[in-house]
């Protein structure tokens with residue numbers, strides 16, 4: 299990695315920035331002088347965050363985007379490069395969860411598809427669309443892809459979400475090494491939020507009904523048998539996440555975690571994996 303990323307002269311695009319974690323990232327980048335394109339499927343919410351930034355003395359524009367729609371993300375990239383000339387930071391953050399939690403045997407294929415469309419293909423559409431143009435630029439570039447600490451702990455009832463976030467991890471980890479191999483001055487951070495108090499449950503229901511018309515009234519809620527006391531299930535406000543993300547970009551860290559990591563679960567998985575070797 300060559301020079302430090304100069305936030306004061308950088309341009310950023312943040313998806314899902316009309317609310318919660320994305321809003322926090324957009325506000326913090328703008329506070330450091332970065333020009334921000336605030337993007338969200340909820341165009342009014344994105345415009346309100348851009349107005350908040352402008353009122354505080356920062357520079358921001360907003361766009362409505364549906365990250366599941368490649369043409370919509372391509373239009374977003376055209377706007378971003380058209381307005382800013384270059385994009386130094388891309389945060390693929392838009393994502394959804396599902397309520398109520400449901401067992402794998404009660405999840406419909408349409409549940410899985412929708413979750414993958416937003417949480418995985420939404421991130422992939424951002425990478426595919428922005429990365430080639432960003433690679434042509436000189437200077438440091440950075441992508442932040444939002445995953446979840448759910449991938450490092452086991453949450454019965456939350457399989458489609460967990461699987462979609464594992465896909466984000468796989469994409470990001472391989473991409474990072476490819477960029478290293480090709481000596482690109484390009485960092486990739488995976489953001490792992492723990493429980494952050496946002497409107498994600500309600501927003502996700504509304505977005506799904508609005509986008510797909512899927513009827514969720516017959517969803518059978520997962521019957522919780524065990525309770526898990528993970529450190530990352532202690533609720534935190536989204537306020538500080540922007541600062542955590544900026545620090546990870548600054549340090550070019552591969553991972554940014556908002557809560558203490560579920561080390562016991564990670565180590566137990568590693569131990570069981572190693573024990574799985576059967577020789578030949």
Ligand SMILES: NC(=O)c1ccc[n+]([C@@H]2O[C@H](COP(=O)([O-])OP(=O)(O)OC[C@H]3O[C@@H](n4cnc5c(N)ncnc54)[C@H](O)[C@@H]3O)[C@@H](O)[C@H]2O)c1
Nearest residue numbers: 314317318319339364365392393446491493494496498501
């Ligand atoms: N809140 C948590 O506890 C938590 C934990 C782990 C991971 N995450 C992840 O953090 C990210 C942000 O979530 P949040 O908690 O801030 O939720 P949020 O609902 O407050 O914000 C998400 C935003 O994404 C937007 N969005 C949804 N679908 C979209 C689409 N197709 N195209 C463009 N925008 C779309 C929504 O309108 C919303 O404004 C998500 O990827 C989520 O999975 C959140």
